[in-house]
Amino acid sequence: MRIACFLWLLAAPITVGQQRSFVACPIVRDTKTVPCFLAEYQGELYYLGIQQDITAAFHPPQLKHEVLVEGRVSEGPRVCGGIPLTPLSISVVKEINPACNTILPAEPGIDAPQAPRGAGPASYRLAEPPPAPDSLTGPQEFTVLYAFNDDFVDFAAIATVRRAAGYAVKIGASAVKVTGYRATTLLSNGEHLVEKAGLAEKRAQDIATLLRGSSVTGVSADWRKDPEPGDGKTDPTRRRVAITVIP
């Protein structure tokens, strides 16, 4: 802890809006309610989010794995002892790292933000994600986002695929074009991380399969072989599949 404080004194001051992209072990901090997830970079602790339901936008990282954190320092007080990052993207590194195993005990005065659901059973009925709005007309693009180096179609991505499929079926789309991408992340230390080859194709083929299995016809899949460049600011938005629905 002393070393961390020393490094913090040496480090440049952290300013609102500053981009932080780094790979580190996640840290779990227990609280009276749900646990907080944090990560340390250059001696500073950053707040990533809290445990929630599968339907939440934030999916916590995992102990036993490092996490790629990509976020912007936001205004406001520390949360669970960490500097909040908004917007934030986190990606679990697939390979195991047993060293990532820190759970901090709950401490007086450190509370998790108010959460719709605590650590017990729900007190509300889970809501289904909304379908595509009725007002949609004409060609539409739906974007499925991914964690770094990952092709897992998570809850949010499934909801996007359902919306796209629902819209395509509703309007009797003449064609549905699926385009897969892989991307680069520019880390705060200047290093570039590039997603693995073949991932753009895998993402595109998987989404095309899901659409076809959702009664969508006229689906074609394409992909960009080369990785999208990284700018250290908007990198998470380029790890994607674009679904274009054409009337």
Place this chain on the structure above:
Amino acid sequence: MHRFFLVFAIPLTLAAQYQNNLRVTWIEPGGKEILPAIDQFENSLGKLGVIQASGPVDTTGHPFFTPLGTNGRACVNCHQPAYGMSVSAASLRERWLATDGKDPVFAAFDGSNCPDLPQDKEKSHSLLLNRGLFRIPLTWPPRNADGSSKAVEFSIEVVRDPTGCNSSPVYGLKSPKPTVSVYRRPRPAANLKYVISGAQNIVLKTGMLADRDPENGRPVAMNLMSDAREPSLMTQAMSAIMGHEEAREAPSRKQLETIVAFEQQVYMAQVEHTYAGPLVDPSGPSGLGAAALRDRPPGVLGDNDFDPVFGLFDRWKGKDHYPASIARGANIFLFRQFWLRDAAHINSIGLGNPLKRTCATCHNAQMTGQDLSAGWVDVGTTNYPTWTEPGTWVESSDLPVFKITCNPEADPHPYLGRVIYSTDPGRALISGRCVDVGSIVMQQFRGLAARAPYFSNGSAENLREVVDFYDRRFDMKLSEAEKYDLVNFLGVL
């Protein structure tokens, strides 16, 4: 004289009871019986209730009760009403004694550790007799439903083979028809409207399309079997007749439909507790008893505090010793928080690792306690180091051990990496995916008192061992009193 009487009279009395139990409880294939609409069977914790919702069932010529293959077996051999439409290891041991091992349930094909063992020896059937495990021979590598080849992300080796079947030149992994033999408990053929409900087009845990019912093309729940290999009751019945019954000809469509119709109207649950008394009581918990299963709707999420998995037990709080203990056990199941860690397809699907939650988080389907989403999870019962078997160097265990090595380009198992030792790779033997190694589909919690042992590998001899496993696995730090309450709760389901 008195001593003489005692020495001989007690065994005679036990024998008479034993024979009586057999006559009452074990249904032999090809019999002519009428199963009543409502029936009860005694077990060690009270009574199991079985309801035929369509009314009394005549077993005469009924394809569920009639051998359709070549080994004399029918569905009922492994799905006995008295044992929760499954079988208990104790009942199998009784059958061995009663028939001198000749009951068709001990068929060489899968009722013994391996077909090439001497079938008249008890030890050749040790997995069935000791743990209630049938051999499940799975073709390796797996293939898609249409017979096409499937990409497999790992290699598999046999590193321990106490049954000899996986290294057998006829039945093993390197035989002309490469086969992996795993050993599993039969699942209850009852309360099935719950088991087959909750199908989603896209599986939440994989982000992939759910399997389809070949009859109608609709997605299926994939919660039917421990590895989700059969999509529907129809395909399961067909597979069981061609496999477990060793049929040479496929059953007729009418036979399959009759079997499925029968299975879909059977409900079972514990209805009486030895010390708590009748469980079905208007003033008691609403989810207990077979009639509740018959009457409630399927596909309802129960991980909540207003209409929870097995109903509210509040009315039993503060009552007599046993009802109060059962109510506390229900509370622990629903509310007792612990760190759920390193469970593939729970922690790895976006919920985070660890997850501070309760039993009902995963066992969330109302009335059964399965997972409403396609529910295969690696909770650790079959994979080293959390498996319920001794270490690989101990030769006393009965189960084979496989070494799984994941391909470099595949995603590794999220918590065990790229080299995994497993007594049953579970779903991975069907999906070919490394992330699925050791994942087993959750099974329903009903009628537990009638069908020990537990877990897919029969490794928990009783409910206390089930609770102890979870306590160890997730470091729940349950007190003795909490364990006692949980066991009582599980025993009334």
